[in-house]
Ligand SMILES: Nc1ncnc2c1ncn2[C@@H]1O[C@H](COP(=O)(O)OP(=O)(O)O)[C@@H](O)[C@H]1O
């Protein structure tokens with residue numbers, strides 16, 4: 001096999017990305033009481049610990065419910081927004097576009113700070129506040145990826161459906177939605193990842209007793225670098241990767257996102 | 260009278276961004292008629308069709324379908340069919356589902372859907388292709404599915420927007436005759452948009468020639484070709500030459516005009532043109548005879564010098580410079596005599612009935 005410079009380069013990049021993940025996974029098997037890499041010995045005790053750790057599992061559960069709810073909301077809202085923005089004569093299209101895409105350009109900490117100020121006043125430092133914050137955070141990804149799908153759509157296809165007797169709602173349901181589905185799915189999946197892994201916004205909005213998993217891990221690492229943290233992280237990583245693989249098989253969404 | 264009209268546009272105008280694109284279109288289409296909107300690209304043909312289809316609304320004027328004003332009726336209530344330039348088939352549905360779409364939207368019974376889809380696909384000679392997806396079909400087949408899809412609902416009017424322009428020349432010819440055959444068979448009113456004069460001439464019962472948002476002339480193909488009303492129509496359809504002239508004598512059924520070349524021409528016309536009026540004259544390239552300079556002099560001939568002689572397959576094309584410096588192109592079906600070569604002096608004879616008085 002011939003090894004080109006590009007493939008060596010690609011390999012190095014992959015290694016840099018994967019290495020920290022492998023270190024976390026490796027560290028979760030250590031027999032020492034503190035996180036160590038390479039692991040000393042091999043044990044599954046830390047997984048047992050993690051699974052019985054109410055704060056960690058509570059965080060995981062919270063993360064999952066927040067992510068699923070936020071993704072559901074932002075997928076629906078984002079798709080509707082994108083369809084509106086894609087119209088040639090969208091009222092205030094340019095302004096709305098930058099409004100919806102703003103969170104992509106503003107540092108997450110700034111968004112988080114703004115949300116903290118607002119949500120403290122509105123008494124939203126709770127589950128609902130977290131969901132709302134994550135909707136704000138994930139909406140741009142849905143809008144963007146649906147807009148990409150819509151841009152590739154021949155508008156005469158929708159007109160054809162209309163003149164064949166389909167009301168605008170049925171045109172959307174029978175024609176537009178099936179054709180932009182790859183974009184919607186891709187947007188939803190990216191949103192899930194963004195929400196599930198978010199620290200900066202969640203740190204501000206969550207209250208000490210009930211924080212999403214990444215925040216719990218973040219706090220634990222600061223005070224108590226126990227290998228159970230690595231175990232919980234590994235569980236989250238494995239769950240994420242397998243979900244991605246299944247979805248990729250089913251929808252080829254990476255392809256549709258970057259075609 | 261009005262119930263024999265499938266479509267009627269009166270004073271239809273449309274602007275985009277304050278630019279007037281359609282400037283008062285009046286057009287009546289009879290039931291069962293095949294009418295073409297012919298004009299150069301950008302003249303507003305698609306805009307007109309989109310207004311008829313209900314994809315946009317006119318700024319002024321009325322659109323009547325079967326006598327009913329439809330200005331404010333949404334597209335999906337107009338009961339029309341449309342074939343698009345790109346096939347615009349639903350890529351996620353197979354042929355059957357594509358053709359069945361309109362019937363399903365009308366909540367037709369399954370048995371009726373099956374028989375109507377079968378009929379429509381048979382009409383376009385695609386029986387057996389029900390399970391194929393659009394991407395598995397050739398360009399011509401895709402366009403035929405598009406036609407079947409539009410016809411399956413038995414629309415009041417079928418709108419076609421340059422449906423053949425993406426096909427290669429040979430396939431286009433074949434599809435033209437197929438379309439003619441289909442129209443003859445089902446007699447659905449068709450409004451066909453094209454910028455191809457030959458297509459319009461061969462397919463249509465009548466042609467509406469459009470120019471810059473206006474309708475220049477509405478007539479049968481023969482009428483458009485033989486009696487163009489304006490210089491634009493004469494120029495756009497077929498090959499024509501133009502000369503200005505002044506009427507010097509008015510006879511019953513004809514006038515004598517002094518051309519800008521200094522020569523006189525006899526022009527047949529029923530119009531009563533007083534002496535001294537300025538007229539724009541035109542003559543088709545294939546309605547001119549080329550005689551050698553020493554032939555017996557007849558009234559109404561132009562003398563000139565041959566600039567070029569080209570054999571173009573089905574005809575000979577000769578370019579002649581006349582006294583005023585204009586170049587007259589002549590198309591001959593038979594080879595001109597051997598002495599008609601570049602540099603030679605010739606006389607161009609134009610029969611009085613072949614002169615066209617244009618606006
Ligand atoms: N939606 C639109 N917005 C702005 N200008 C348009 C729009 N649709 C068409 N036009 C303009 O109107 C003119 C006529 O267009 P069209 O009807 O498509 O011409 P044709 O079909 O005869 O080629 C063109 O100059 C085009 O640029």
Ligand SMILES: [Mg+2]
Nearest residue numbers: 304305306421
């Ligand atoms: Mg057009």
